[in-house]
Amino acid sequence: MKKYVSFFRLRFLMGLQYRTAALAGIVTQFAWGGMEILVFKAFYEADASAFPMSFSATASYIWMQQAFLAFFAAWMLENEIFDSIVNGNIAYELCRPLNIYHMWFSRSIANRLSRAVLRCFPILIVAAFLPKPYGLCMPKSLPHFLLFVITLLLGLMVTVSFCMLVYSLTFFTISPQGLRMLFTTSVEFFAGAVIPLPFFPETLQKIMELLPFAAMQNVALRIYSGSMSNEAMLKAIFLQLFWLFTLTAFGKKLCNIAEKRITVQGG
Amino acid sequence: MKTKKINSFQLYLHYVSINIRSMMQYKTSFLLTAIGQFLVSFNVFLGIFFMFQRFSHVKGFEYSEVVLCFSIILLEFSLAEMYARGFDAFPDMMKNGTFDRVLVRPRNEILQVLGSKFELTRIGRMLQAVVMFFYGITKSNVEWNVSKILTVIFMLIGGTALFTGIFLIYAALCFFTLDGLEFMNVLTDGAREYGKYPVSIYGKRMLQFTTFVVPYALVQYYPLLYILDKSTNRFYILLPLLAILFLIPCYLLWRFGIHKYTSSGS
Amino acid sequence: MITMEHICKSYKIAKRNAGLKEACKSFFHRDYEEIHALKDVSFTIQDGEMVGYIGPNGAGKSSTIKILSGILTPDAGTCLINGKIPWKNRIQHVREIGVVFGQRSQLWWDVPVIDSFELLKDIYSIPDHTYRSNLDELTERLNLGDLLRSPVRQLSLGQRMRCEVAASLLHSPKILFLDEPTIGLDAVSKLAVRDFIRNQNEIHGTTVILTTHDMQDIEALTKRIILIGKGQILLDGSFSDITKGNPHIDETLAELYRSYDI
Numbered sequence: 063m064k065k066y067v068s069f070f071r072l073r074f075l076m077g078l079q080y081r082t083a084a085l086a087g088i089v090t091q092f093a094w095g096g097m098e099i100l101v102f103k104a105f106y107e108a109d110a111s112a113f114p115m116s117f118s119a120t121a122s123y124i125w126m127q128q129a130f131l132a133f134f135a136a137w138m139l140e141n142e143i144f145d146s147i148v149n150g151n152i153a154y155e156l157c158r159p160l161n162i163y164h165m166w167f168s169r170s171i172a173n174r175l176s177r178a179v180l181r182c183f184p185i186l187i188v189a190a191f192l193p194k195p196y197g198l199c200m201p202k203s204l205p206h207f208l209l210f211v212i213t214l215l216l217g218l219m220v221t222v223s224f225c226m227l228v229y230s231l232t233f234f235t236i237s238p239q240g241l242r243m244l245f246t247t248s249v250e251f252f253a254g255a256v257i258p259l260p261f262f263p264e265t266l267q268k269i270m271e272l273l274p275f276a277a278m279q280n281v282a283l284r285i286y287s288g289s290m291s292n293e294a295m296l297k298a299i300f301l302q303l304f305w306l307f308t309l310t311a312f313g314k315k316l317c318n319i320a321e322k323r324i325t326v327q328g329g
Numbered sequence: 330m331k332t333k334k335i336n337s338f339q340l341y342l343h344y345v346s347i348n349i350r351s352m353m354q355y356k357t358s359f360l361l362t363a364i365g366q367f368l369v370s371f372n373v374f375l376g377i378f379f380m381f382q383r384f385s386h387v388k389g390f391e392y393s394e395v396v397l398c399f400s401i402i403l404l405e406f407s408l409a410e411m412y413a414r415g416f417d418a419f420p421d422m423m424k425n426g427t428f429d430r431v432l433v434r435p436r437n438e439i440l441q442v443l444g445s446k447f448e449l450t451r452i453g454r455m456l457q458a459v460v461m462f463f464y465g466i467t468k469s470n471v472e473w474n475v476s477k478i479l480t481v482i483f484m485l486i487g488g489t490a491l492f493t494g495i496f497l498i499y500a501a502l503c504f505f506t507l508d509g510l511e512f513m514n515v516l517t518d519g520a521r522e523y524g525k526y527p528v529s530i531y532g533k534r535m536l537q538f539t540t541f542v543v544p545y546a547l548v549q550y551y552p553l554l555y556i557l558d559k560s561t562n563r564f565y566i567l568l569p570l571l572a573i574l575f576l577i578p579c580y581l582l583w584r585f586g587i588h589k590y591t592s593s594g595s
Numbered sequence: 596m597i598t599m600e601h602i603c604k605s606y607k608i609a610k611r612n613a614g615l616k617e618a619c620k621s622f623f624h625r626d627y628e629e630i631h632a633l634k635d636v637s638f639t640i641q642d643g644e645m646v647g648y649i650g651p652n653g654a655g656k657s658s659t660i661k662i663l664s665g666i667l668t669p670d671a672g673t674c675l676i677n678g679k680i681p682w683k684n685r686i687q688h689v690r691e692i693g694v695v696f697g698q699r700s701q702l703w704w705d706v707p708v709i710d711s712f713e714l715l716k717d718i719y720s721i722p723d724h725t726y727r728s729n730l731d732e733l734t735e736r737l738n739l740g741d742l743l744r745s746p747v748r749q750l751s752l753g754q755r756m757r758c759e760v761a762a763s764l765l766h767s768p769k770i771l772f773l774d775e776p777t778i779g780l781d782a783v784s785k786l787a788v789r790d791f792i793r794n795q796n797e798i799h800g801t802t803v804i805l806t807t808h809d810m811q812d813i814e815a816l817t818k819r820i821i822l823i824g825k826g827q828i829l830l831d832g833s834f835s836d837i838t839k840g841n842p843h844i845d846e847t848l849a850e851l852y853r854s855y856d857i
Contacts, residue, residue: 237358
């Protein structure tokens with residue numbers, strides 16, 4: 063376990079070095095969030111009764127989404143991992159006494175955490191001071207906030223375990239590009255990055271909530287904005303755990319098969 | 330013997346052809362990237378589609394009108410991205426010193442930078458835009474006539490020029506800093522993403538900003554009003570062409586950047 | 596003819612200290628440090644000369660080459676190359692020079708070499724018959740033959756360098772700048788490139804300015820050496836002026852660098 067922690071530490075510190083990039087990223091995400099809120103405001107003014115959640119809850123949802131973009135962005139796959147699989151450098155990594163799955167998992171978590179940590183606080187602080195319906199609200203209650211933190215981390219892990227599945231599948235395809243593309247676009251859409259899940263028609267929404275994509279950003283952001291009933295929260299957390307276990311088990315299995323294939327074929 | 334000087338346009342076509350031949354070495358990759366480009370903007374379209382399942386209109390615009398608006402801005406953007414991708418990759422050119430090579434050749438620098446990359450993969454996005462455009466036309470009841478068709482053509486010209494200008498600013502900024510240029514995404518990807526709705530829905534201040542500062546509204550909102558019969562102001566037909574003037578300050582910034590580069594060497 | 600007189604060039608470099616606090620400070624206010632890259636550099640190179648321009652890293656070699664090729668404007672001093680000021684008439688000037696950067700390719704990676712050559716023909720507006728005769732000559736002398744039809748990515752480094760050299764000479768430049776042309780090449784390719792450059796100079800009278808760390812290159816090619824250190828010309832003389840008969844060239848040069856404290 064210790065070696066994965068040090069691996070994590072190294073990656074985390076590396077990520078913290080790019081300060082100017084982070085500053086530019088914050089400005090960008092802030093503009094992005096602002097525009098997104100203006101879109102919803104226009105729709106709200108067009109027909110408030112058709113809104114599935116309150117406007118200020120929507121605003122909170124968007125700010126949280128921007129602040130923790132690095133946790134959930136599907137396109138933030140790691141090129142280094144793809145490259146090492148495609149060009150065969152993976153053979154070196156297999157020589158080390160490490161479990162590839164665990165190593166890549168801890169590394170992806172570290173990368174995403176370091177990016178988010180740098181960027182989230184300025185966004186959250188400024189968003190909290192924005193005037194009433196546009197800003198970030200305080201969480202409904204302390205338990206809500208705790209649940210938010212837990213589901214946020216669970217969501218991060220589900221996202222990474224889904225990415226791991228993509229990396230593992232790369233061993234079995236000639237061109238990882240197509241796989242990657244399909245993965246990125248479907249996650250964006252089904253996870254609620256294009257529009258939040260509550261805005262979809264009801265039947266579609268019910269199906270979407272069962273998919274692993276809904277276990278990524280959807281749960282935490284909606285718990286924070288207080289637009290989920292207790293029962294729905296329980297169900298969502300259960301689904302998060304379920305997908306986390308299923309995806310990691312499946313990913314590990316694939317990774318093992320791939321490793322065996324490499325050692326047998328010699329790369 | 331008479332020396333026939335190859336003019337800039339012929340040279341540019343030569344660049345394009347060598348770019349395409351290079352790309353055709355990787356046909357699968359080309360195809361997949363093009364499909365990827367299609368899917369990304371298809372997602373945005375689905376976003377609009379599902380929002381309008383719930384809402385019938387937004388600030389006076391209906392679903393089909395928004396689709397038309399999005400398709401035109403997407404086409405403008407992907408056209409600019411296709412041929413001005415060299416500006417987008419300019420930070421790399423600065424980092425690995427390829428720009429010095431550009432300077433030791435007896436040709437205009439912008440021509441060479443543009444020639445260095447031609448992204449035919451954006452055809453995926455264009456296809457998406459064209460399909461959406463015709464879908465928007467069939468769904469809406471716009472009565473087409475010559476002046477409306479001209480308006481669309483002018484929108485495409487002006488919009489492509491505008492996005493080219495923004496890419497040019499991005500490249501010019503590389504002469505001053507290579508850090509933190511990510512914020513320029515707000516003006517490029519952001520405009521494509523949020524230009525899907527007529528800018529007026531973002532409020533009065535945004536409309537002013539996009540009229541006088543970065544003139545997106547000239548190639549999007551105003552001519553759209555004319556096409557959709559929400560305004561009869563014929564001046565709006567020509568307004569998109571005014572956006573071409575935006576290229577002037579962009580070019581001056583670029584010249585200034587080159588001047589800085591040749592006097593400091595970095 | 597190339598004349599450089601009293602050329603000076605200095606850069607301002609932003610000082611940056613480590614730490615988050617310093618980084619924030621530098622956001623608003625920056626301290627600059629002035630670096631004198633060239634201090635009063637003068638030399639003259641006649642048409643058809645072959646000159647080795649040597650010096651340790653950071654001595655001012657690349658600044659000089661950039662000024663000579665018109666990419667960089669000096670702070671003071673004059674420079675005339677065949678009657679033109681390089682940075683003032685850059686576009687006119689660069690028609691008459693060829694540049695080989697040993698570390699960076701000017702060829703398109705994925706298409707046959709000949710395609711890159713055809714593009715260069717258009718870039719320099721080379722007349723058909725000149726292009727054809729130059730291409731034939733270069734193909735024969737550099738033994739390019741089959742290489743022209745293969746994509747650059749399939750060529751070995753040595754093969755690629757031969758193509759790079761050919762690419763820089765298609766427009767019959769009067770002056771050729773070579774920056775580390777033999778870096779990383781195997782022995783056979785090195786010899787081939789050197790022989791070619793020597794022949795080029797003999798046949799066409801091309802002026803060659805060579806910057807390199809490889810003393811064998813210098814020994815094989817140039818009669819004259821200009822040594823630069825800390826932005827100043829320290830020595831301008833023949834190869835034997837430097838070696839003074841010592842057969843160990845690299846040691847001699849290292850000794851020389853030490854004696855000048857560069």
